[in-house]
Each structure stands twice: as structure tokens, then as C-alpha cells.
């Protein structure tokens with residue numbers, strides 16, 4: 001199976017002292033090359049998304065707002081989220097990159113893929129940029145798969161440490177997309193959404209699964225959630241394509257959060273999802289980068305992910321496990337299983 005790889009690092013979408021900057025991915029390609037991780041990988045060049053591709057998810061007014069702010073020299077579009085003079089074009093490139101990767105996988109040139117794109121997307125909704133995100137790259141890829149390839153059932157798994165509120169909003173009333181988000185949750189932790197009772201609306205009810213973890217959940221809790229909830233829910237749904245919002249900010253060293261995952265924990269999740277894709281949809285799975293603000297965790301995490309996609313064994317984990325006890329989440333997972341899984 002060929003693995004596709006796309007790199008859209010958005011060098012000119014960056015702001016001094018902001019955690020979501022170009023520095024995150026600077027040096028990534030030489031790092032991956034040092035480990036021969038790109039050998040035999042199909043490298044896809046990003047193309048800007050077309051207006052038609054963008055407006056499957058975003059309103060004209062939203063696109064216009066970002067473009068106008070960029071043309072005026074940039075600024076804050078939300079307290080957390082900046083726009084530079086190049087951000088509009090670079091946002092189109094990230095979204096279009098995900099469309100190109102979807103084409104590679106659904107068109108048969110690749111079996112699976114990894115898109116390392118900036119700016120991230122999962123907090124952006126139809127008419128709103130927030131949480132470092134301008135355009136929702138994964139949602140745009142999903143709509144493209146539906147419209148162009150007639151894919152009827154898409155599973156989106158989001159395990160960035162923050163709830164994927166933008167993606168949830170886009171598909172909240174949609175029974176063609178099963179949205180699963182595993183994240184830290186408290187009213188005081190951004191975005192303060194993603195509680196167990198957010199289940200979807202109308203025909204979309206039951207097609208949103210939120211796993212709101214406490215801080216310090218760690219590798220075992222994540223593993224249990226994938227085994228007890230994510231896999232059975234996905235098998236019930238029978239996806240034809242899996243899209244993954246992968247954030248490395250759930251790593252225990254990340255400065256923005258405290259979920260407690262290790263690189264070994266990440267590697268388990270990635271390989272578990274690859275097996276799920278093999279069982280449900282011929283291995284068709286696309287990973288798209290969201291957050292991750294501790295550079296070493298991000299780079300090793302992406303290296304391990306690429307190695308898993310290309311079928312190599314092993315996981316590099318120079319950072320080791322969280323040096324603190326993990327929180328038990330068995331009760332939470334049992335409650336969610338009762339809510340979500342058919343007997």
C-alpha cells in the first residue's frame with residue numbers, strides 16, 4: 001500500500017510569541033529524512049482549494065472576512081487567532097492540500113496518507129475562525145469526498161487535546177459523518193465544549209461521540225476509550241473513509257494541556273486506527289495535523305505516525321511516559337458505552 005505525504009508548513013503564517021507558529025514544523029523534513037521515513041512515500045504538492053471546495057463548508061462572508069483582514073495587513077480575527085497578509089492564501093493551501101490527499105486516496109494513487117498542514121482547522125466552523133484555526137481542513141476534505149466520490153459514510157476521529165468544536169458544528173445534524181472527539185474537558189479549558197450529552201441533532205443524533213477526559217488521563221485511559229467505545233461505535237457505522245484530526249498537544253510535555261499521553265500511547269492509537277481502517281474500509285485513512293506545541297513530541301510523533309502508515313515496526317519514544325499517576329476513566333467510559341452502543 002502506498003502512503004501519501006503532504007507538507008504545507010505556511011512559513012508566512014506566523015506570529016512572534018504565539019504557540020501556533022511556523023517554528024512548530026520548521027526542520028521537520030530533514031528530521032524525517034534523517035530516519036529515511038519518506039523513502040517510498042508518494043509526496044503530494046499542495047494546491048489552493050477552489051472557492052467551490054471552500055464553500056461546501058464555509059460561508060462566503062467568512063472567506064471574505066479572512067481575505068479582507070489579510071489584505072489590510074492582518075491582525076486578530078479572534079482573541080487567540082491571528083491573520084497575516086499571507087494567511088488567506090496559506091489557509092487555502094492547507095485546505096486544498098487535504099483535498100489533494102483525499103483525491104490521492106479515493107482516486108487510488110495511495111492507500112493512506114498524512115497531511116502536515118498549517119494553520120490547523122478543527123476549531124473553525126462555517127462562519128467563524130477561532131482557536132488558531134481559519135478554515136476547517138478536515139471538514140473540507142470530508143465534504144469533497146461526499147460530493148466528488150459519493151462516499152456515504154465518513155468517520156472523523158479527533159484526538160487533538162482540545163475538543164473539535166468546529167468540526168462538530170459542521171456535521172452536528174448529519175448522519176453521514178460520525179464525529180468522534182477525545183479531549184480534555186472542563187468549562188475552563190478551551191473551548192469548554194464536548195461534553196457527553198452533545199450527541200448530535202435531528203437525523204444527526206447519535207452521530208457525535210464526545211469523550212471528555214479529565215487531566216492526567218494518560219495512555220491507559222485513551223487505550224480503553226479506543227477499545228471500548230471508538231472501535232465498536234465505528235464498526236456499527238461501517239465507514240467507507242476515515243479522516244483523523246491528529247493533535248500532539250495531548251502529549252504530557254505539551255505546554256498548553258495536561259492529558260498525559262506518551263509517544264508510545266500515540267503510537268498505539270495510530271496503529272489501532274490503521275487496523276480499524278483495514279477492517280472497515282480497505283485501509284483508507286487520512287491523518288491531518290491539528291495542534292501540538294512541544295516540538296520534540298510533535299516531530300517524533302509525526303515520524304512514528306509516518307512509520308506506522310508505511311508499515312514499519314517500532315516506535316521511538318525518547319521522552320518516555322508521563323512522570324505522574326494516570327487517572328482512572330473506567331466509569332466515564334462505561335457511562336458512554338451505555339449511551340452510545342447498541343446492545
Ligand SMILES: [Zn+2]
Nearest residue numbers: 160161162291
Ligand atoms: Zn489542540
